[in-house]
Amino acid sequence: MKAGDKTVVKTWARHATITPEMIGFTFGVHNGKQFISVSVQEDMVGHKLGEFSATTKFVRHGGKMQKEIEQKGAAAGTAPAAAGPAAKPKK
Numbered sequence: 001m002k003a004g005d006k007t008v009v010k011t012w013a014r015h016a017t018i019t020p021e022m023i024g025f026t027f028g029v030h031n032g033k034q035f036i037s038v039s040v041q042e043d044m045v046g047h048k049l050g051e052f053s054a055t056t057k058f059v060r061h062g063g064k065m066q067k068e069i070e071q072k073g074a075a076a077g078t079a080p081a082a083a084g085p086a087a088k089p090k091k
Helices: 064-075
Strands: 008-010 026-030 036-041
Touching: 008 036
Parallel strands: 008 026
Antiparallel strands: 026 036
């Protein structure tokens, strides 16, 4: 294989350090569920492959109450300023 080749090299080795010889290659780094494509660039040398393959997906906070607040804000045409009750001034 040559650098810049379109072949994706699949790996489970998230702890592997990126070396200068890896520049230009594309790795499929396993995140526990699927393979995430990581194209190695010069500024990635010295880092680990796992740093570029997130293992968690952000799920927004708030639940049912937050959803209602967002829907009311969207209906009024404004974004909600705060998710909780208004702050009271301290004495």
